[in-house]
Amino acid sequence: MLTRKQHELICFINDRLGETGVSPSFEEMKEALELKSKSGVHRLISALEERGFLRRLPNRARALEVIRMPERTEPKRPAAPRAPARAIPEPANDVVEVPLHGRIAAGVPIEAIEGTSTLSVPAALLGSGEHYALEVSGDSMVEAGILDGDYALIRRQEVARDGEIVVALVDEAEATLKYFRREGAMIRLDPANRAYDPQRYAPAQVRVQGKLTGLLRRYD
Structure with missing residues (x-):
């Protein structure tokens, strides 16, 4: 009981x-x-x-x-024919807490910041794998729809294909959000804003830390 x-x-x-x-x-x-x-x-x-x-x-x-319901022995209303029981839907709009690791440049690279905050993210925006979030700073990715103040949702991975938007750690000190491309023996990090120039590095200077999988945007 x-x-x-x-x-x-x-x-x-x-x-x-x-x-x-x-x-x-x-x-x-x-x-x-x-x-x-x-x-x-x-x-x-x-x-x-x-x-x-x-x-x-x-x-x-x-x-x-x-999982199961008790019998309702004290109905508040007069008894009436009950409709057939329906299946309980899976909870929608589930929220997952992902680590929020500071701000990342969408312009020139800035120092990579590690933090201990978390961000509540709808589970539907995340696929498989381990994810984290970064707050975007700058406007060099605006033509890809990534604006200053957006939250970039990143799946952790260390490899990338040409044309993917990645978090790239440059010289183990600076992180940036850019298109990843190989150009001969170099790695080219391309902005999505014609006001900015591509950045070219030797492969040893660039370490991929994740791939962009989604965005969150606040409207004040």
């Missing part, structure tokens, strides 16, 4: 998933159950997990899956 609050919470989560496909936030659950703190929500969710009613999806924020 579930407690009244546990029963209310599992019903609230299940109804929200059925309506939107997204599990409610802890703040929404706290307000819906008229609890004083989010710690009460955490305790209820843990109890429902232990009893096999809920499951948390790993590496995703606000992602809960209802």
Whole structure:
């Protein structure tokens, strides 16, 4: 048997998933159950997990899956014929936290900055592999649709094909976001802005640190 609050919470989560496909936030659950703190929500969710009613999806924020529902023994409305049970949709718009490693130049190279911040990214924007994010600084990639202040989503990899947009570490000190091309015995890093010139380096000077897979943009 579930407690009244546990029963209310599992019903609230299940109804929200059925309506939107997204599990409610802890703040929404706290307000819906008229609890004083989010710690009460955490305790209820843990109890429902232990009893096999809920499951948390790993590496995703606000992602809960209802495994089974208790019988609703105290309906708030007069009994009526129930529609056939429908499958619970997979949570949509799941969010993944990826490392945010400072700012990267989309103009001339700047010093590579390592940070400990994270950025919340819709899982649909990420494919396979390990990802991180960089804040774009500069305007040399505007013709590729990459603007100052955008967040570049990067998949970690050490190789690149001609024409791919990559994070290139130059002389182990400076990082830049550019098109990657081979030009004879040299590596050429091309901007996407005719106001900037290509940059040419010996292969030993350039180390690929990842490939651009997506962008996030804020609108103030």
